[in-house]
Amino acid sequence: MSRGERLMFSSQRESEISRFRARVLFAVPLAAILFQVYVPLFFEFLAYLELPLLVVVYFALMRRSPVGGLFIGALVGLAQDSLSRNPLGMFGIVKTLVGYFAASVGMRFDVDHPFIRFALGFFFFLFHQFFYWVLARGLLGLPVSFEIQRTLVLGLLNAVVAVSLFHFLDKLKERG
Amino acid sequence: MDTLLNRYRNITVLLLVILAQLVLLAYQVKNNQDVRIIRLWAVTAVTPVARVVEGVRSGVAGLLGNYIFLKDAREQNRRLRQELARVKLENQFLKNELATADRAQALLKFQAQTPSRTLAARVIGIGATANSRVVFVDRGSTAGVQKGMAVITPDGIVGKVLASFPTASEVLLVTDPTFAAGVISQKHHVRGTLKGQGFGSCRVDYVQNEETVEVGEWFYTSGDDRIFPKGTPVGRVTVVRPGPQNKEIYVDPAGLQGGLEEVLIVLDAVHQAVPEAQTASTSVYLAPPPPPDSTAEPALPPGATEADRLREHYREVGEAQGHKFGEGLPGSKPPDFNLKVPPAQERKPAAAAQAPQAPQVPNPAAAAPASRTP
Numbered sequence: 186m187s188r189g190e191r192l193m194f195s196s197q198r199e200s201e202i203s204r205f206r207a208r209v210l211f212a213v214p215l216a217a218i219l220f221q222v223y224v225p226l227f228f229e230f231l232a233y234l235e236l237p238l239l240v241v242v243y244f245a246l247m248r249r250s251p252v253g254g255l256f257i258g259a260l261v262g263l264a265q266d267s268l269s270r271n272p273l274g275m276f277g278i279v280k281t282l283v284g285y286f287a288a289s290v291g292m293r294f295d296v297d298h299p300f301i302r303f304a305l306g307f308f309f310f311l312f313h314q315f316f317y318w319v320l321a322r323g324l325l326g327l328p329v330s331f332e333i334q335r336t337l338v339l340g341l342l343n344a345v346v347a348v349s350l351f352h353f354l355d356k357l358k359e360r361g
Numbered sequence: 362m363d364t365l366l367n368r369y370r371n372i373t374v375l376l377l378v379i380l381a382q383l384v385l386l387a388y389q390v391k392n393n394q395d396v397r398i399i400r401l402w403a404v405t406a407v408t409p410v411a412r413v414v415e416g417v418r419s420g421v422a423g424l425l426g427n428y429i430f431l432k433d434a435r436e437q438n439r440r441l442r443q444e445l446a447r448v449k450l451e452n453q454f455l456k457n458e459l460a461t462a463d464r465a466q467a468l469l470k471f472q473a474q475t476p477s478r479t480l481a482a483r484v485i486g487i488g489a490t491a492n493s494r495v496v497f498v499d500r501g502s503t504a505g506v507q508k509g510m511a512v513i514t515p516d517g518i519v520g521k522v523l524a525s526f527p528t529a530s531e532v533l534l535v536t537d538p539t540f541a542a543g544v545i546s547q548k549h550h551v552r553g554t555l556k557g558q559g560f561g562s563c564r565v566d567y568v569q570n571e572e573t574v575e576v577g578e579w580f581y582t583s584g585d586d587r588i589f590p591k592g593t594p595v596g597r598v599t600v601v602r603p604g605p606q607n608k609e610i611y612v613d614p615a616g617l618q619g620g621l622e623e624v625l626i627v628l629d630a631v632h633q634a635v636p637e638a639q640t641a642s643t644s645v646y647l648a649p650p651p652p653p654d655s656t657a658e659p660a661l662p663p664g665a666t667e668a669d670r671l672r673e674h675y676r677e678v679g680e681a682q683g684h685k686f687g688e689g690l691p692g693s694k695p696p697d698f699n700l701k702v703p704p705a706q707e708r709k710p711a712a713a714a715q716a717p718q719a720p721q722v723p724n725p726a727a728a729a730p731a732s733r734t735p
Binding site: 251252255256259262263272273274275277278281282285289324325 | 370371372374375378379382383385386387389390398
């Protein structure tokens, strides 16, 4: 089996859908949102962590259901919007798209692989930031700038955190 | 259908969720003019559709309206055309009435001025034959109309009575080929015979090529035909050219110009002098004639010569002495030709009182031949 093939699904077993308890599906995103909202008040540098995004990516990848992923993204995004100064829908739209595409990607790749998780974490962070910038400029007309280098660095940082977070969240899967 | 929905279920749900959040977002966000984005989007999304719908609606309404309007306009146009035609007819009728009144007034005026006794008549019909130029008038024998009477208008001669019926008369127009009348030119007093040609103009025959007739000159009746009273206008010369034997002179009959509706039938003709032709330049100032010189001989009348004066003097001398020239036998006492007779002015009132009346032409119907047409 080549290295490329190992990144893809190699068996039916690997493509099985991961299941989580409902309280996990509710508590983890809520915790991520709360972290995003309150922790930066005390540790400003942690504001660069997009934990809600990473949680959405993880659940979308694990659920391997685009519809489930987009709903998770929408709910997390709207919750994040409701706790921020953003109009409701900004993060909701972006995270909806992230959840959808993440679920779509999770159907094709072995999302248990750390490299895949890193890459997807990095990619979806960039996607999230770029699309948020587009919406902010296009819909709200806000004069925000898209700093590529900073975004890339933060992407790497979030990707590293994503690998660790995903590993932690794997512990919360239902054991079949 | 179910298969299609299942196949695109994910993307459909995605789009719906995105759309719902966009609506939610737009509901909250306001633009720089404090207008919510959702309203802006709604207006932006709805107004083009509304514009299209309104355009279609207005187009359809306009089309229907224009159709109805055009239908109304067509009806209105038809009604206006009818009204215009009616007004035109009414206007023409009024014009005709006015012209008739003018002609009647002119006829009455002419009838009052002319010395001839005339009878007004109205043309009530034309001859049934295409070639003949005859008309019927509403006066007949019961009104005193007789065959051969002249028919005139203030403008000129019209024709003559061809036949008289109790209530109508048949009039032969001057344009009929069988019509003839004696005429004389106004300026050069050239005599000729007016003949109809069957169309608009008439011809004056029997005028020698040596005679002088000018284009534009007027012809008047000469009275020689014993039908038309002398001095009635006939027409203006339009063409004059020398012919093989006689001049070819064409005249536009003045009596038939401008239509023929009312005419005068001459019951009792009175001859008049042919009016003198007017000089070409009437604007030249002419001083009044000098006062008569008592010592000088009385001025000669126009056209008279010394021989005429001498003959008049001899006549006065003869009248004063009761002598009649040509009756005395040879050797009898001649009149005193040196007798001073009073001036003519002193004897004028008496002479005017004894002057004979204007020559009266007897009833032409009685005097004229049955037909003078060639």
